Amino acid sequence: MNIYQISDIAELLRGNTYPGRGIVLGLTEDGSRAVAAYFIMGRSANSRNRVFTLKNGELFTEPFDASRVEDPSLIIYAALRQLGNRLIVTNGNQTDTVYDGLAAGKSFSEALEARCFEPDAPNLTPRISGLFTLDADKPRYEMSILKSIDPEGSDCARYTFSYPAKPGLGHFLHTYVRDGNPIPTFQGEPERVRIGSDPEAFCDALWEALDPDNRISLYVRAVELKTGRSAEKLINKNN
Numbered sequence: 001m002n003i004y005q006i007s008d009i010a011e012l013l014r015g016n017t018y019p020g021r022g023i024v025l026g027l028t029e030d031g032s033r034a035v036a037a038y039f040i041m042g043r044s045a046n047s048r049n050r051v052f053t054l055k056n057g058e059l060f061t062e063p064f065d066a067s068r069v070e071d072p073s074l075i076i077y078a079a080l081r082q083l084g085n086r087l088i089v090t091n092g093n094q095t096d097t098v099y100d101g102l103a104a105g106k107s108f109s110e111a112l113e114a115r116c117f118e119p120d121a122p123n124l125t126p127r128i129s130g131l132f133t134l135d136a137d138k139p140r141y142e143m144s145i146l147k148s149i150d151p152e153g154s155d156c157a158r159y160t161f162s163y164p165a166k167p168g169l170g171h172f173l174h175t176y177v178r179d180g181n182p183i184p185t186f187q188g189e190p191e192r193v194r195i196g197s198d199p200e201a202f203c204d205a206l207w208e209a210l211d212p213d214n215r216i217s218l219y220v221r222a223v224e225l226k227t228g229r230s231a232e233k234l235i236n237k238n239n
Contacts, residue, residue, distance in 0.1 A: 004192070006168070006169060006192045007191065008193070008194055009024065009170075009172060009193045009209060010205050010208070010209035012172065012193065013206075013210060014209060017178070017211045018176060018179035018214055019041070019176055019177075019178070019210075020174055020175030020176035021039065021174065021175045022039050022172060022173065022175070023128055023130045023143065023172070023173050024036070024170050024171070024173075024193060024195075025130045025141040026141075026169055026193070026195040027139065027166060027169065027170070028199065028222065029167055029168040029195065032224060032225060032226070033199065033222045033223060033224055034132050034141075034222070034223045034225060035170065035195050035220065035223075036080070036130065036132055036220070037202070037218070037221075038079055038080060038089050038091075039210060039216075039218040040052075040061065040091075040216045040217050041210065041211070041215055042214060043214060045068070045070075046068075047075055048216060049064050049065055049068050049238075050075055050076075051063075051238050052079070054234065057082065058078055058080060058082075059079045059081075059089075059219050059234075060077070060078050060079065064238040077092050077095060078095045079091070079095060081096075081099050083099055085134040085135060086102060086132070087132040087221075087223065088129070089130045090128065090129040090130070091128045091129070091175060092118065092127050094112065094115045094127050094129055097111055097112065097115055098111045098131065102131075108142045108160070109144065109158070112127075112129060112144055112158070112160075113158075115146060117147050124151075124182075125185070126145050126146060126147035126148075126175050126185050126186060127144075127145070127146040128146075128186070129143070129144040129146075130143045131143075132223075136226050138164070139164075139165035140163060140165055141171075142160060142161065142162045143160070143161045143173050144158070144160045145159050145173060145186060147185050151182075168195055168196070169193075170192075170193045170194070171192060171193065172190055172191040172193045173186065173190040174186055199220055199222035200233050202220065203218065203220035203233045203235070206218060206220070207235050216236075216238070217236045217238075218234070219233070219234045220233050
């Protein structure tokens with residue numbers, strides 16, 4: 001068993017109809033650009049009625065058809081924000097929790113102490129979060145998953161992973177192992193995935209690997225570490 005294997009993300013997703021929501025953080029092969037990706041999927045009509053929108057450099061989930069929204073509490077939120085040289089991406093409104101915590105001088109994990117998994121029993125969906133520190137000399141990122149410690153949701157287990165960013169390497173964290181009823185939550189460490197030289201090609205490959213019936217939206221941002229300039233690609237199933 002090669003515990004240091006770096007997988008193609010399409011291989012990890014092939015045949016998995018419902019990994020849920022996912023975050024990928026990593027560096028391009030030449031080490032010049034930080035890459036952050038976030039995707040959402042949906043099984044219910046409420047979850048599928050969404051699009052990604054960009055406003056002043058921040059990424060939001062919004063209703064595709066506002067008249068069909070049933071419960072906005074867990075599906076409408078800021079997914080990606082930036083504070084200085086720190087890029088925040090999460091699968092819920094804890095994006096704002098992390099942003100406010102960092103602004104107040106807290107660490108990533110300290111900011112998330114105020115949050116836990118989503119109150120959507122019986123699934124008890126984990127909250128997944130990522131923080132990329134865009135330092136040209138020492139780029140690094142952290143990832144977090146907050147999930148229920150038992151089927152009853154009696155308490156929250158907290159896992160934080162910290163990585164030095166390495167060329168060509170990314171880490172992939174998603175909410176669910178696969179589809180189910182209830183849906184089994186992600187287990188173990190974030191998966192090691194290959195980040196190539198072309199973030200747009202990575203975006204396309206990731207989108208094609210997601211189940212076409214359940215995929216909703218995908219966003220990828222690549223930031224040049226030396227200049228801070230960024231390029232991005234956004235795909236919405238609901239156009």
